[in-house]
Amino acid sequence: MPSAIVTGATGILGRQIVFELSRHAPQWPTVHALSRSKKEDYPDNVIHNHVDLTSSADDMASKMQNVRGDYIFFAAYLAKDSEKEAWDVNGAMLENFLTALTKTGAIADVKRIILVTGAKQYGVHLGVPKNPMLEDDPWLSGEEWPPNFYYNQQNILHKFCKEHGKEWVVTYPNDVIGFANGNFMNLSLALALYATITKELGQDLVFPGSPTFYTKFDCFTSTKLHAEFCAWAALEPRAANQAFNVVNGDTESWQNLWPKVAKYFGLRVKPDQFAPDTKGYATQAASRLRLSSTPAPLESSSVTLHEHPPISALAPQLGLRDHTLTQPSKVEQQIDLVKWAQRGEVREAWRRVAEREGLQEDVFEKATWGFLGFVLGRAFDLVIGMSKARKAGWVGYEDTWECLEGVFGELGERGLVPRVK
Template structure:
């Protein structure tokens, strides 16, 4: 039997790791779920502990006085207003947590630490990347690009494991996560679902709000529950020691296929001429840095052929969400359907604008993990449909009753 510590246990990815281990009490004797607050009820093998990850190592050690485990899963993240601040805060957070384990004496028992990061590893937030993205791609470390706190966290973790040679490390790179966590709205499904629900309340068909270019480009997604299963596999797989892995569902998708499915799943249809004309809410924003693909442009024979990366919105959702008619429609809908009223304001509209507004593909390889024996796979559309179901059950989205397959359902009034 094993024990585990999950840091960031209420986030979209951390919550699923806790949930997955909670299903196997015979294997996971004790799971210490660490977060600022408890938002879920837990099975008997899960114990919640309050922790403030912004504390010093000494103060955190007091909170961890009786907490020890064989495995650590670090899935905490604090969003900041700049890349420099993210480097500082999120790097210090991991360094102080690991320092707290040293002070408490728990570090000597740890077998493996799994650090959850993301495809920001490749600079997907900066512009066009080389496709497919593979784990051996060069890091964007020089002054051409802003600091990347994932790099600092990985350096911190490697030094910790070198110091404590009983421990090995694993790093995961998920992308465009599909999932649900109470009180956490930084995910695709909730914001897309709320946008669709309000559009329907206004008597409108579903209109793609992002970039017309990206509508037919490819993206890779990560289901939060598949990521959790991967983390448990990687924690115990000997060959995974001291390795970083892409973690995506295993297929690629484009919104030209997903968007009509979203519409049908939520009881709507796509506006047939959704790209006709120009919305008053349209916007275009060039990205500030050279696209990451320029790092290898000469090597791959594309020197001088790399265009500017940008995000474009046919409907800028950050501005759309501030319209009186939109707010009133949500309030009517929330009141009538018994929904969480504050879900609309907590939705991360600017985040969705960026994700849907890109003008470049994101194709992420799973070959490394597969070569080591990982066989997990999950259909991207199923991940979205399941997440919508969870959001409906949590009264964040109105319940839609449908019959038939989600990919071609007949919605009932």
């Protein structure tokens, strides 16, 4: 029976891989969960190991003497302020970890290494990509592009596996929907907090992101589906030495999801949410809560992304040279969520809700409002193809709304937002 090693075991994707493997104890009798801290109560077949992946290979090896596995799931990630820092730190974590396996001799047991990355592979943080995004799209690795740490990690992995005769798999999830204790870079949590506070303020739910993106398309990844894919890809012969997109299988838009979010939290979508005059949104709360003065108008924002959107790399071949899509893309927020979260009436509303419902009050301070603003503010389509995985035999599918609804429920059960009755 195979055994596994999972790094980043308390992260939003790594945590779910641990629990997916542990659900199938007869197939995966031993799962080593590696992280700097333990935030979970693991099943009996999971062994937690305190390992700091930012330490040296020698330090890691000293803590991994009894850590052995047939399959490695590398889901560790460390956010950094600059692309160069992310390249250096995340590349070093992977390289030092692999070196540590050779120092302990554990590499002799390894059959396949699964590396978790993301759709940043396609430059979605830089602007309009080519749609649909496919695994054989060229890497944006010329001098005109900022460093992409996923490319560094994949090059490290490919070189290591070639030298040691091991197989590899790489996954590209996008806009992940899931939950992890203490992990606040979470689209679902920030979205639930936004809706909860909107309700407390007596307002209709307004989409804070790009009015353009509201009717465009996006593809999401359930952490549970991604974990199931990783378990499948570890053992599937046709998956060897391949990179795969891993998204739910449906293509969604916020024009479809937003009314469902509103209904779930007992709200309605503001009928004219994209009307130029937003004063009504600010005064609505004032009248319902009988405030002595009207809150200041809500601030919008617009940020221009990289001078070359990803699609420009393929524009001549696609017949799109000098097309408007090759102009710099924008992230637009009709309600700047970072500034919204700093407003006095917003913070006071959260304090009231947290006290009344017995919630973890510090959740609001730790929520990544900038991350949600970016996800909702990209004014372009993000369509990710699943044909390669389907041809290899993968049949997994998840309904994105059902996935989001399930995570909202879990957040309520854990006391991060009010339970929805």
